[in-house]
Amino acid sequence: MRVFMILTVFVAMISVVYKWRYKIMNAMLAVSFLRKIAVSISMNLPSIRKNILPRFFKEPTDSTT
DSSP states (O other): OHHHHHHHHHHHHHHHHHHTHHHHHHHHHTSHHHHHHHHHHHHTOHHHHHHTHHHHTOOOOOTTO
């Protein structure tokens, strides 16, 4: 019975976090210290540096020619 209650509470917590994930993330990133940590951790991931950063710093193309 105790295991069932713990499992039920755990599943309920997971579902609430999933439902409000963007609100929770915005609240956490509103704190500058947590935002700096999140950015530094994400910049240490090779897939983000390799795929996403070049999109931000790509040279603009002249579409008029």
